[in-house]
Amino acid sequence: MSLLTCEDFLKELNDYLDDATSPGLRQEIEAHLAQCPNCWVICDTTRKTLRIYKGTELYPLPPQVHQRLMEALRRKITERNGRH
Amino acid sequence: MHPEAARTNGREDAELVRLAQEGDAEAFAKLVARYENSIFRLARNITQNAEDAEDVLQETFLKAYEHLGEFRGDSKFYTWLVRIAVNQALMKLRRRKSDRSVSLDETFDTGEETLVREIAVWAEDPEQLYSQEELRRILASAIESLPPIFRTVFALRDIEELSTEETAQILNLSVPAVKSRLLRARLRLREHLTRYFKRKGDDVFAYL
Numbered sequence: 637m638s639l640l641t642c643e644d645f646l647k648e649l650n651d652y653l654d655d656a657t658s659p660g661l662r663q664e665i666e667a668h669l670a671q672c673p674n675c676w677v678i679c680d681t682t683r684k685t686l687r688i689y690k691g692t693e694l695y696p697l698p699p700q701v702h703q704r705l706m707e708a709l710r711r712k713i714t715e716r717n718g719r720h
Numbered sequence: 721m722h723p724e725a726a727r728t729n730g731r732e733d734a735e736l737v738r739l740a741q742e743g744d745a746e747a748f749a750k751l752v753a754r755y756e757n758s759i760f761r762l763a764r765n766i767t768q769n770a771e772d773a774e775d776v777l778q779e780t781f782l783k784a785y786e787h788l789g790e791f792r793g794d795s796k797f798y799t800w801l802v803r804i805a806v807n808q809a810l811m812k813l814r815r816r817k818s819d820r821s822v823s824l825d826e827t828f829d830t831g832e833e834t835l836v837r838e839i840a841v842w843a844e845d846p847e848q849l850y851s852q853e854e855l856r857r858i859l860a861s862a863i864e865s866l867p868p869i870f871r872t873v874f875a876l877r878d879i880e881e882l883s884t885e886e887t888a889q890i891l892n893l894s895v896p897a898v899k900s901r902l903l904r905a906r907l908r909l910r911e912h913l914t915r916y917f918k919r920k921g922d923d924v925f926a927y928l
Contacts, residue, residue, distance in 0.1 A: 646835060650903050677839045678910070684917070685910045686878055688847050694860050695764040697757050701774050705756060706749075708778045712785055713745050 640668040645675045653683055733797045741788050748788070752781055755798060758880055759805045765875040766809040768864050769816075776812060780805040795889070802882070803890045806872065813868055835907050838914050846917030862912040870905035877902050 640648075645668050651657045652665050669676045733754075739747035756777065763776035783804050784791075791800055847855055863871050876887045877898070888898045 646903075646907075650899055650906070653906075674839050677841055678836055678907075681840075681842050681914060681917070682906055682910045684842055684846060685906060685913055688855075688913075689859060689878060689909075691847070692852075692855060692859055693761075694856055694863075695761045695773070697760045701760065701777065702756060704774070705752070705778055705781060709749070709752065709781060709785065712782050713748075716785075 640664050642668075642672060642675055645669075645672070646678070649679065649682060652679070653686065734793060737788070737791060737793070737797050740785075741791075748785060751797065755801055756781070758798075759801060762802065762805055762875055762880055763809045765863060765879060766806065766868065766872050767812050768871075769812070772809070772812040772816075776805055776808045779808045783808075799882070799886055799890060802876070802880070806876075806890055810868070810872070835904065837911060840914055840918040842914070842917045843919045846913075849917065858913065858916050862909050865912055866905055866908055870901055870908065873898055873901040874905035874909070878906070 645665060648657060648661065648665055652662065657665065669679060733751065736747045736751050740751065759780050760773055760777045763780070764770065764773035767773050767776060780801060784801055791797065843849060850858065863874070866874065872891065873887060876882045876890065877884065882890070884895055884898050884902075887893075888895045891898070893901075
């Protein structure tokens with residue numbers, strides 16, 4: 637029987653999702669998840685949240701932003717070399 | 721950046737930094753090419769503004785170039801760069817919200833806050849429910865809804881994949897402070913996304 641409460645589970649959720657829990661605690665968490673549908677859903681949906689964010693590039697660098705960065709750096713380098 | 725990439729990049733970074741410190745502009749350009757995507761994405765996530773993100777990107781690399789001589793190699797170059805970027809990004813936020821200061825250290829009630837409100841089963845592959853365009857909009861609006869401290873920690877830990885320790889070091893926060901902010905960020909995003917991703921037909925509400 638699991639001794640973890642739902643509150644205990646929430647405290648451990650981060651480490652559990654990051655694979656950073658000790659094997660013993662991991663077992664306790666999994667025992668809790670097996671008997672608590674609410675915590676199972678929280679765990680599953682948080683895991684999916686991370687998976688979706690990691691799998692989606694929200695803000696690719698626009699080519700013109702890259703261009704302007706390179707121009708700014710070139711100006712900086714020329715300016716610095718001019719000073720020397 | 722993935723931890724694997726960080727490890728294999730480590731030595732090469734140090735080499736490129738050394739060359740750049742000796743005045744090799746091409747070596748510095750290589751470092752820019754390696755990290756500009758990450759720095760832009762981070763700046764965009766923190767500032768929530770395209771123009772500010774571009775400013776932060778430029779300021780970060782210009783500052784890095786200018787202060788390269790001060791980089792001692794006691795941290796990774798990438799971590800050093802991220803620290804500059806985060807500071808620049810937070811300054812932008814403070815300027816935009818001059819009426820309200822943005823602090824990474826702001827205290828918030830940890831005891832009373834409801835971490836979980838809605839509990840509903842999600843579709844197996846919720847990202848398939850929407851077009852790429854719609855999905856991006858949904859994910860971006862969820863991040864935008866987070867307070868700056870939460871989205872900064874989330875962006876560093878879960879998007880740029882820095883370790884808890886690195887994140888704590890960059891933000892001058894303790895490891896437990898990073899962990900508690902990350903948990904709140906993840907749970908709030910989960911909450912926000914539930915309305916889009918829950919399995920159709922299910923409408924189960926529960927309160928913890």
